[in-house]
Amino acid sequence: MSVAFTEVRHLKSRVGEEVALRGWVRNVRTSKTRFIDLRDGSGFVQCVVGAAEADPASYETAGQLTQECAIALTGLVQTHPKTGEPEILVKTLQLLAGSVDFPITPKDHGIEFLMENRTLWLRSKRQWAIIRIRHTISKAIRDFFDEDGFTLLDAPILTPSACEGTSTLFSTDYFHEGVAFLSQSGQLYQEPGVPAFGKTYCFGPTFRAEKSKTRRHLTEFWMVEPEMAFAGLEDVMQLGERMVKFILARVLTDRVEELKILERDVAPLEAALNLGFARMSYTESVAKLKELGSDINWGEDFGNDDETILMNAMDRPLWVHRFPKSFKAFYMEYDRENPDLAMGADLLAPEGYGEVIGGGERAIDMQYLLDQIKHHGLDQKDYEWYLDVRRFGGVQHAGFGMGLERAVAWICKLPHVRETIPYPRMMGTLRP
RNA sequence: UCCGGUGUAGCUCAGUUGGUCAGAGCGCCUGACUGUUAAUCAGGAUGUCGGGAGUUCAAAUCUCUCCACCGGAGCCA
Numbered sequence: 001m002s003v004a005f006t007e008v009r010h011l012k013s014r015v016g017e018e019v020a021l022r023g024w025v026r027n028v029r030t031s032k033t034r035f036i037d038l039r040d041g042s043g044f045v046q047c048v049v050g051a052a053e054a055d056p057a058s059y060e061t062a063g064q065l066t067q068e069c070a071i072a073l074t075g076l077v078q079t080h081p082k083t084g085e086p087e088i089l090v091k092t093l094q095l096l097a098g099s100v101d102f103p104i105t106p107k108d109h110g111i112e113f114l115m116e117n118r119t120l121w122l123r124s125k126r127q128w129a130i131i132r133i134r135h136t137i138s139k140a141i142r143d144f145f146d147e148d149g150f151t152l153l154d155a156p157i158l159t160p161s162a163c164e165g166t167s168t169l170f171s172t173d174y175f176h177e178g179v180a181f182l183s184q185s186g187q188l189y190q191e192p193g194v195p196a197f198g199k200t201y202c203f204g205p206t207f208r209a210e211k212s213k214t215r216r217h218l219t220e221f222w223m224v225e226p227e228m229a230f231a232g233l234e235d236v237m238q239l240g241e242r243m244v245k246f247i248l249a250r251v252l253t254d255r256v257e258e259l260k261i262l263e264r265d266v267a268p269l270e271a272a273l274n275l276g277f278a279r280m281s282y283t284e285s286v287a288k289l290k291e292l293g294s295d296i297n298w299g300e301d302f303g304n305d306d307e308t309i310l311m312n313a314m315d316r317p318l319w320v321h322r323f324p325k326s327f328k329a330f331y332m333e334y335d336r337e338n339p340d341l342a343m344g345a346d347l348l349a350p351e352g353y354g355e356v357i358g359g360g361e362r363a364i365d366m367q368y369l370l371d372q373i374k375h376h377g378l379d380q381k382d383y384e385w386y387l388d389v390r391r392f393g394g395v396q397h398a399g400f401g402m403g404l405e406r407a408v409a410w411i412c413k414l415p416h417v418r419e420t421i422p423y424p425r426m427m428g429t430l431r432p
Numbered sequence: 433u434c435c436g437g438u439g440u441a442g443c444u445c446a447g448u449u450g451g452u453c454a455g456a457g458c459g460c461c462u463g464a465c466u467g468u469u470a471a472u473c474a475g476g477a478u479g480u481c482g483g484g485a486g487u488u489c490a491a492a493u494c495u496c497u498c499c500a501c502c503g504g505a506g507c508c509a
Contacts, residue, residue: 027469027470029467029468029469029471029472030465030468030471031464031465031466031467031468031471031472032465032466032467033466033467033468034468035467035468035469035471037469046467046468046469048467048468050466050467051466066460067459080467080469081467082467082468082469083469101442101459101460102459103442103443103459104443105442105443105458105459105460105470106458106459106470107443107444107457107458107459107470108443108444108458108470109443109444110443110444110501110502111501111502112500112501112502113442113443113444115501168507184508185509206509208507208508208509210506210507210508211433211506211507212505212506212507212508213502213503213504213505214503214504214505214506214507214508215503215504216508216509217507217508217509218509221509222509223509301507301508303505303506304504304505304506304507304508305504305505346509354509355508355509356509357509358508358509401509402509403508403509404509405509406509407509417509428500428501
């Protein structure tokens with residue numbers, strides 16, 4: 001006999017009806033009446049097992065449930081007398097699978113312990129909320145570019161050379177080639193897509209072998225990288241702003257429950273959604289930072305604390321544009337009005353979060369690019385295919401990359417990106 | 433890689449003039465309790481004090497060393 005099981009997320013519309021549920025026991029509180037916190041992946045619900053209402057065997061079983069055992073039950077959907085949320089008045093209850101000594105108890109745990117038990121940690125309410133928001137952001141990104149006429153152009157993960165020549169890369173054996181590197185960016189592979197498709201993007205994992213241990217770094221992280229033909233710096237900033245607002249609107253609409261679980265104050269997110277993003281040139285931002293007490297000098301890149309200082313003072317995301325060319329990638333276009341500046345822009349998230357987007361206009365002048373390649377110590381041979389973008393109809397084009405985990409961290413207001421991805425990879429963290 | 437910190441029960445932690453310092457709370461087990469929601473209350477079991485070496489009559493405590501992790505820096509998304 002097959003039973004139609006109801007998902008917890010649908011219970012709101014089933015009040016007064018009898019339903020069958022199955023899921024995992026988060027916690028049990030026993031008094032004469034027994035209370036089970038049930039989770040089925042789609043949501044959470046309290047199930048009440050009363051001596052009068054439940055059948056005797058089920059009532060007995062309810063007293064012996066352990067944390068994270070799996071159960072199936074039937075009962076009446078009613079409204080919680082205090083919270084107004086749907087709850088189940090249980091009639092029958094059956095143990096499906098036992099669970100002994102689940103390590104993550106309903107009390108506080110240290111981050112080391114939780115990271116070691118990441119697979120089990122994912123069952124917790126907070127992690128559930130974060131991963132669901134990540135999912136929604138990810139989906140929103142794809143929907144945004146899809147609706148905007150971009151073509152998905154998947155970039156390779158195994159690459160022959162250090163694309164940007166800046167970061168430390170992971171390497172692996174690769175047949176006769178000897179060695180291959182894990183991609184640190186799909187951008188160079190997007191640019192050749194521009195003459196083919198006009199507007200492209202890639203969205204996948206990227207890898208950096210930097211030995212950095214901060215709240216903003218993973219060795220494996222997801223990045224979305226759009227690229228547009230006939231576009232410049234202004235277009236990058238407009239596209240990025242529209243995309244971020246699209247994401248925010250989606251999360252604020254579809255993930256209300258999850259934001260509540262995280263106790264996320266949505267006012268700053270609503271502000272970011274409704275206000276125009278701020279803009280500041282690099283030169284202006286350095287002056288602002290000095291005002292705020294930073295010891296930064298013109299010509300230096302922002303330190304981690306510089307971004308934090310700057311963004312604690314902002315009520316909305318900020319575009320910082322036109323950086324000194326010296327610390328930007330070789331492919332960055334220079335400013336015709338000031339050749340020392342690169343036509344790049346970074347989007348910094350408010351509330352102390354820093355860079356989530358980095359992008360800009362790509363250099364199209366062949367001789368300039370060749371000089372840049374030389375200047376950065378790169379081998380021209382490795383970039384002939386990239387230079388072809390300029391040789392054959394090389395028009396102005398631009399794009400950006402957004403780190404998914406940093407966006408998730410900001411939107412969820414998390415202290416560290418390690419919770420924004422199901423299985424974080426960091427220096428010193430390779431398992432589970 | 434550098435700087436700083438931590439490591440004691442399954443978990444979170446307390447525990448130095450070196451000498452009843454092997455402890456608490458939670459979790460777990462037993463029982464009580466008419467709706468609880470990190471339920472509560474009573475009772476019970478639980479240890480390579482991160483590893484190794486050293487000082488000492490005596491080390492969780494002091495020294496050296498190694499390891500692991502946390503926080504920060506640089507670099508970046």
